[in-house]
Amino acid sequence: MHRKRPHATGRETPSSPSAPQADPHDLGFGQVVARESRKRLLNRDGSFNIVRKGLGVLQSQSAYHTLLTISWPRFLALVTGFYVAVNLVFGVVYWALGPHTLSGPGLVVVGGQFWRAFFFSVQTFATIGYGQVSPVGFTANAIVATEALVGLLSLALVTGLLFARFSRPTAAILFSRNAVIAPYADRTAFEFRIVNRRTNQLIELHARVLMSRIKVEDGRARRDFTELTLERTSVVFFPLSWTIVHPIDDESPLHGLTAHDLATCDVEFLVLLTAVDETFAQQVHARTSYKADEIVWNARFADAFLRSADGQELIGLDVGKLHDIEPVQPVS
Amino acid sequence: MHRKRPHATGRETPSSPSAPQADPHDLGFGQVVARESRKRLLNRDGSFNIVRKGLGVLQSQSAYHTLLTISWPRFLALVTGFYVAVNLVFGVVYWALGPHTLSGPGLVVVGGQFWRAFFFSVQTFATIGYGQVSPVGFTANAIVATEALVGLLSLALVTGLLFARFSRPTAAILFSRNAVIAPYADRTAFEFRIVNRRTNQLIELHARVLMSRIKVEDGRARRDFTELTLERTSVVFFPLSWTIVHPIDDESPLHGLTAHDLATCDVEFLVLLTAVDETFAQQVHARTSYKADEIVWNARFADAFLRSADGQELIGLDVGKLHDIEPVQPVS
Amino acid sequence: MHRKRPHATGRETPSSPSAPQADPHDLGFGQVVARESRKRLLNRDGSFNIVRKGLGVLQSQSAYHTLLTISWPRFLALVTGFYVAVNLVFGVVYWALGPHTLSGPGLVVVGGQFWRAFFFSVQTFATIGYGQVSPVGFTANAIVATEALVGLLSLALVTGLLFARFSRPTAAILFSRNAVIAPYADRTAFEFRIVNRRTNQLIELHARVLMSRIKVEDGRARRDFTELTLERTSVVFFPLSWTIVHPIDDESPLHGLTAHDLATCDVEFLVLLTAVDETFAQQVHARTSYKADEIVWNARFADAFLRSADGQELIGLDVGKLHDIEPVQPVS
């Protein structure tokens, strides 16, 4: 797994992300990534396509991070699972202590003593305490005291997690599934489209697009990063959609390239967006990337505006049409 | 709804908010808005006058956004409605399971069995658990376990929502109902007035005012944006009111225009404010707009200061007089 | 209270805080304050010495602001008072419904029926529900359902308030009670001292000091603002104390002034500090002001450092000595 790299000089310390003179488009992926990685750098959801190991779960706080970022159905399933598990554990304890631990009637079902203990645990954990079943003796009462503390802490924890999930500023930007190479004035342009997934406002958006491709120099393949010039790099408001446009002029690194070239060079377009979320007045970041097979040539984005019945008046946006593209005649 | 637009060229992709060379006053409304929209752009409360569709409620998180932004009476009504609804559902379930599901006396009213079930649900959901009514058998206990979890999660949810509503940095800036065209030195000025609605401090206020109007060029009407020069664009503190003043000098786009002209050109003054809320140390944004019919000509804002009994000493501000204007002689 | 001001021109609209050409030291207090106010502008705690009226309590959110900013003893007293009040109200309701509303034994004290109802309310509001007293009939149960909702919402509210009080970034900067005019090299300097009241870290502190004084021009008194040049305006770290120093050189507006002059001109030194609170990574603001009678002439701040037993090694700071000053010989 860990190979000695005999030719490494000080200037190329394996773990040094930079080296010669800081390249402004390097982004911190580092020389070793540039030299050795052929994988996609950014996943479509903006996360880094990188494996990390060597840290315990607690130390990396990945449990907390997971609880914040999983989907709502999975979060609720986890909370429910935890609730059942805790009550199973305490139910087993009360049941194992014997039939005289709890006063009150058992349930008239198979395993009635156990279910009595389990539901007594529920009534204790959730601090209901009907009292038709109640603890008898020191041990049972001590376990009740423990379970009550666990119950209160769990409530506090879930409350905190729920709020953290809500208040977390996630950049709710939807990127079009594909980027297009579309006609643009008398030439073509690389374009993709974004909308705000949420009803809250995003303002002061800034966009950067970097093109990563493999270049062969002196017989060694190397990943190279170039920033693309955008028609506009920022907008103040974002009520509708924004089509981000890189005109492919003579200066563009895309000039003269074909779809085949993009696939051969292992091109990846890295998209970096920042915006301010008005709901919590926080700066948010969104990232994605487009690979060669996610680019549609000779297409443009379809009109996604809503218009009044007579078609004369613009009244809004149909977010569902974000991904819609339509073929166009190539520029000859 | 979605019409093909035959003459669109690449340079005018329907969804492209920009195009020729990025206009710094375009604000991100886009070409299509400039060309087709005749509606007010900003509502008085600062929201965008835009319809959005095509996203489910969950995906757009509009439920969460709604719960954060509706008024307190409506929020409390929703919470109460949810509380009643959940207990009705569980009450019906306990009741449908038959009279032996719950032990304890029924209520001596019409529908006594149902109300016993409903109030048992309340005692369970709220984790009171008097125990005068208690669940019998496996099914009843399993439903109790479910309802207890729903109750705890609901409490966690409402706690999180309450805190999110409180901690959300809303720009509590009150704008004067009208803008005025008032005498100013030897000419006139476009003015409006703002105060801080809350007792917390706003500092470092910055203001921008853009004038949007319809211009006809080459027989095509087009919305045009111009930024207005302000007497001052920022203040460090905001303990009193701030009258934002655009002097109508020879350079002003308002120079020579009459009230009739403003209405004809469909003029809209877009007001953008930023400030720092000291209570939570967050930057907040406020927006509004004034249309032609919200501008009063030959008027000025009335004095809104509180003075000591002898009238000599300034002691504060009467926020209630924010909107007060008084007529003045027009500058001849 | 509201006097017509006959000579006001457009340029001096009463509520306009600015006017001629934006004075960078005006701070937003405005012309009318400059012309009419003789009061202290900033209180010692940094709040503005301004009265506001004309808004309801709910609209100004002053209730919420108050709950966030009052001291902990007062906050706990308010919460306790609310708890008692709610239970008194519900206790009276249960009691007024008659002795058959609640089952279970009354208390054997004067007003036993009332106290039974009161303590039943406590057991309901706090969701304890022992069940030795329980509600009978539809009305009693409906009130229980209402009280349970009030109880849950109150818990959610207090939880939110407690967290908001904790997480609020208050600039915990202690200012020395007095400023001093101290010897400094071969001249004197205006100095005051600050420390961080808390154990959390403040970093990247920036200071501004403005001197406000009354100037008489053309027979009209007017408040004038001048920014003082500081020896240093910022520090990266703030582990100890920071003495902020304005050297009184020939350029200083304090040059040649005596203690009597300061009092006559109604001088007020406005101090504005910003810093970053590391605990919550938020920018915080602190303000205070010094009036003429809070300035001690010919004094300097006493050493407040803690040293090792042999006196050779600096080991820390005695925050309790922040205000200590000691007389020095005036510079002749």
Place this chain on the structure above:
Amino acid sequence: MHRKRPHATGRETPSSPSAPQADPHDLGFGQVVARESRKRLLNRDGSFNIVRKGLGVLQSQSAYHTLLTISWPRFLALVTGFYVAVNLVFGVVYWALGPHTLSGPGLVVVGGQFWRAFFFSVQTFATIGYGQVSPVGFTANAIVATEALVGLLSLALVTGLLFARFSRPTAAILFSRNAVIAPYADRTAFEFRIVNRRTNQLIELHARVLMSRIKVEDGRARRDFTELTLERTSVVFFPLSWTIVHPIDDESPLHGLTAHDLATCDVEFLVLLTAVDETFAQQVHARTSYKADEIVWNARFADAFLRSADGQELIGLDVGKLHDIEPVQPVS
């Protein structure tokens, strides 16, 4: 403890952290620290090596700060201890009021009456309220009302603390245990390595390194600060590790120094990092320092990358190898 310092002039007021002309590398430690302190300035965890006294616990909010910053096991131990303590106090009160304070069966163990009171307290504090034991009379009920309030407030408090602990933006940057003096191109460099301890993303990292050393001038030892030139001072992304490199060229203050020199001059390398935590969109700060004995000469950081089975493809990072260094031949 507090010694008069006879030679202090106004220009060297003991508590003034600055003086001549603001030194940009002074960082706010101040002249007195520069002159008198020989201790480490920054601890390895980034806190200041400074003692503070003279403030009460409440005033300094150190209790709150402690509850936010202690480890999770200690936090849970404190919460559990508080829970037991409160129930012991209320248990003793119920018990001291005599056997008729509570109805219901005592526990059949040594001290049965006391334990009955203790567990009744648990059932009240946690708002369970089985009701098999219940309060009798006004006094017992009044104490129950008090305990219920304490219980609800405690739950609110713990919920707030849990969330504050979670949402606090702590810079989870792990610094390599040692810095190295490694070969770098045709010379050497001072290097250390960092990784992100958490799975959340840190972006926009900026690094500063200052070298503090004791210089003797005019027979007086004085601490001197010099900023080191870094190969790169910032990276946009931080998915892997970052080795921060100061090349020791002719301009470097380390040029020509030996390990012995570093120890003699009491050198301390102060490292200041800022980054943006994407999870909460907040700027975070991390600090550490390296002293002479934490620097390894003629070593470099070992490769910490994970590679695919064939060793050709870079797939990630082994955080556990952060501290690994390997000896290298010194540059002759």
